[in-house]
Amino acid sequence: MSHHLFLLSPSDSPLYSLTHYSTKPTPSTGSALSSNLPTWSTSAFAGTLTALSGASSATQSHHVQGGGVRMGGGQDRHVIQMIANASLDVIEEVMRKDNAMYLKSVDKFNEWTISAFITPGNMKFILLHEAKNDDGIRAFFNDVWELYVKTMLNPFHTAHTSIRSPVFDTRVRASAKKHL
Amino acid sequence: MATTSKQYKAIGEDLWKGRTEKINAELFALTYGALVVQLIQDYEDYGEVNKQLEKMGYNIGTRLIEDFLARSGTGRCADFRDVGEVVAKVGFKSFLNITPNVTHSAPPSAPLPGSRPASTPAPPLSAVGSSFMLTLDENPLAEFVELPEDALEGGLWFSNVLCGVLRGSLEMIQMQVQAEFISDVLRGDETTEIRVKLVKYLEEEVPVGDD
Numbered sequence: 271m272s273h274h275l276f277l278l279s280p281s282d283s284p285l286y287s288l289t290h291y292s293t294k295p296t297p298s299t300g301s302a303l304s305s306n307l308p309t310w311s312t313s314a315f316a317g318t319l320t321a322l323s324g325a326s327s328a329t330q331s332h333h334v335q336g337g338g339v340r341m342g343g344g345q346d347r348h349v350i351q352m353i354a355n356a357s358l359d360v361i362e363e364v365m366r367k368d369n370a371m372y373l374k375s376v377d378k379f380n381e382w383t384i385s386a387f388i389t390p391g392n393m394k395f396i397l398l399h400e401a402k403n404d405d406g407i408r409a410f411f412n413d414v415w416e417l418y419v420k421t422m423l424n425p426f427h428t429a430h431t432s433i434r435s436p437v438f439d440t441r442v443r444a445s446a447k448k449h450l
Numbered sequence: 451m452a453t454t455s456k457q458y459k460a461i462g463e464d465l466w467k468g469r470t471e472k473i474n475a476e477l478f479a480l481t482y483g484a485l486v487v488q489l490i491q492d493y494e495d496y497g498e499v500n501k502q503l504e505k506m507g508y509n510i511g512t513r514l515i516e517d518f519l520a521r522s523g524t525g526r527c528a529d530f531r532d533v534g535e536v537v538a539k540v541g542f543k544s545f546l547n548i549t550p551n552v553t554h555s556a557p558p559s560a561p562l563p564g565s566r567p568a569s570t571p572a573p574p575l576s577a578v579g580s581s582f583m584l585t586l587d588e589n590p591l592a593e594f595v596e597l598p599e600d601a602l603e604g605g606l607w608f609s610n611v612l613c614g615v616l617r618g619s620l621e622m623i624q625m626q627v628q629a630e631f632i633s634d635v636l637r638g639d640e641t642t643e644i645r646v647k648l649v650k651y652l653e654e655e656v657p658v659g660d661d
Contacts, residue, residue: 426597
């Protein structure tokens with residue numbers, strides 16, 4: 271089960287993105303369509319179709335060759351980003367009504383749920399995930415928020431530029447492993 | 451009559467507690483960080499930035515020593531070893547609320563033939579060339595800092611102002627020292643260490659006793 275995290279500045283420019291493959295067992299949800307697709311398919315269209323129909327790379331890996339998954343991976347990325355961008359409108363709508371920081375799941379696309387977290391400084395943290403995991407995600411968002419604040423306090427970091435610090439990266443991955 | 455290490459610690463602790471104007475640590479760290487970043491933008495050369503930080507520290511140190519002596523009331527140090535103890539346990543504690551560890555080392559070669567006039571009440575017992583090493587476990591100046599790669603390559607010592615403070619303050623009490631960073635956790639080393647080496651004792655300008 272994979273998760274995709276995006277950190278966006280108030281002007282919606284991406285500052286950081288992370289893909290995390292969870293090792294936790296996931297309830298398999300509605301992957302009927304994906305199993306109908308040939309597993310050897312390497313064409314670009316098939317890759318996109320696989321992604322759109324909800325075959326997740328991790329859970330299907332035991333009967334999909336590594337090469338096939340990797341071919342589809344490039345297409346997956348575009349789909350993921352499209353989904354994330356599409357959710358921004360919904361997030362802004364919800365943002366105006368709801369004052370809480372953690373907006374639970376704001377959008378749903380096939381099997382991808384999008385959860386959002388808005389910081390007081392109007393940074394948006396967007397997480398694409400498949401399974402329901404409210405508490406874990408809330409804890410994860412809080413962790414990411416703390417790490418983000420610490421990075422902002424680094425005098426060498428310019429506000430609203432992409433976050434390239436390896437320390438931040440390591441810590442976010444560790445937190446993802448812990449909570450997701 | 452020699453003040454022991456524990457007594458120095460107690461003096462430092464009291465001075466820190468007794469100080470009424472303290473500054474928020476985050477504000478302090480952020481201000482210093484902004485200062486360093488601005489210097490880097492202005493000079494664009496990390497060696498030059500190190501020098502400027504040291505100069506600024508020197509100016510701070512020359513004034514700081516008066517404040518320190520007025521508040522602490524510690525007497526004359528018996529030798530350079532004592533200087534190291536007081537600096538670490540009383541000085542750093544009362545201004546930054548940290549107590550670095552001190553390790554002393556003797557001068558590398560035989561002491562110079564003593565030709566100092568014995569007009570000072572307590573002739574210095576340690577020879578020129580002795581040094582002490584301060585090991586800081588925590589550095590309030592560098593709280594949230596991560597150095598970018600070019601700062602690492604350029605050889606930036608982020609807290610170099612501390613070396614300047616040590617040099618300035620000790621120069622005002624007639625000791626010319628050389629203070630420099632040996633290692634820094636910001637650079638990826640294990641510890642943060644400053645070595646203070648005694649270069650020479652300066653001529654006494656204040657008349658001693660009543661001649």
